[in-house]
Amino acid sequence: MQYEIIPVTGFQQNCTLLWCDRTKDAAVIDPGGDLEKILTRVSDLNLKLTQIWLTHGHIDHAGATGELAAKLSLPIIGPHKDDEFWIDGLAQQSQMFGFPSAQPFKPTRWLNDGDNVELGDECFQVLHCPGHTPGHVVFFHEKSRLAQVGDVLFQGSIGRTDFPKGNHEDLIHSIREKLFPLGDDIQFIPGHGPMSTFGQERKSNPFCSDPNFG
Numbered sequence: 001m002q003y004e005i006i007p008v009t010g011f012q013q014n015c016t017l018l019w020c021d022r023t024k025d026a027a028v029i030d031p032g033g034d035l036e037k038i039l040t041r042v043s044d045l046n047l048k049l050t051q052i053w054l055t056h057g058h059i060d061h062a063g064a065t066g067e068l069a070a071k072l073s074l075p076i077i078g079p080h081k082d083d084e085f086w087i088d089g090l091a092q093q094s095q096m097f098g099f100p101s102a103q104p105f106k107p108t109r110w111l112n113d114g115d116n117v118e119l120g121d122e123c124f125q126v127l128h129c130p131g132h133t134p135g136h137v138v139f140f141h142e143k144s145r146l147a148q149v150g151d152v153l154f155q156g157s158i159g160r161t162d163f164p165k166g167n168h169e170d171l172i173h174s175i176r177e178k179l180f181p182l183g184d185d186i187q188f189i190p191g192h193g194p195m196s197t198f199g200q201e202r203k204s205n206p207f208c209s210d211p212n213f214g
């Protein structure tokens with residue numbers, strides 16, 4: 001399994017291409033915008049884009065999903081159904097944040113905690129991590145010790161919880177009870193900013209560190 005991060009939109013959202021080395025099947029996580037930039041990388045890397053995966057329904061993560069799915073006839077996998085109101089409200093979100101108008105869409109498959117998603121020979125686990133949004137999911141590839149966590153956790157920070165149906169306690173619970181137990185060595189790609197590890201955040205993140213670390 002390999003990956004490449006492609007920051008998109010004015011929010012520099014970490015859209016991520018993941019692919020299976022053997023089959024070259026690729027998934028794009030969170031195509032929030034800048035489709036040409038994403039598709040250029042897909043063709044430069046000689047990949048076969050077969051799926052769209054969504055961590056949650058915010059415009060900077062999901063904005064170009066409808067257009068991309070229609071253009072290449074791709075299935076849309078995720079997020080959890082509790083984010084349906086965000087996806088149905090993408091038109092309002094694009095106005096509010098000054099994004100190009102988003103083509104509406106319905107996910108092909110809603111995800112639940114404990115689900116698996118397959119990509120070529122590779123398998124990813126789905127963790128439902130509410131708090132930033134109620135239907136936020138995380139994709140975890142155990143074999144390469146890598147997680148794509150969207151806006152749940154950042155290097156030195158955590159996701160906002162002041163949006164409708166956001167919940168700070170849920171978010172802290174998601175981070176401490178679902179992500180950190182995966183292991184200190186796990187590298188993660190956050191929705192924005194640089195990568196880090198769960199161990200690093202468990203040790204020093206001012207919002208969610210573990211006082212008993214070490």
Ligand SMILES: [Zn+2]
Nearest residue numbers: 056058132151
């Ligand atoms: Zn978000």
Ligand SMILES: [Zn+2]
Nearest residue numbers: 013060151191
């Ligand atoms: Zn975001």
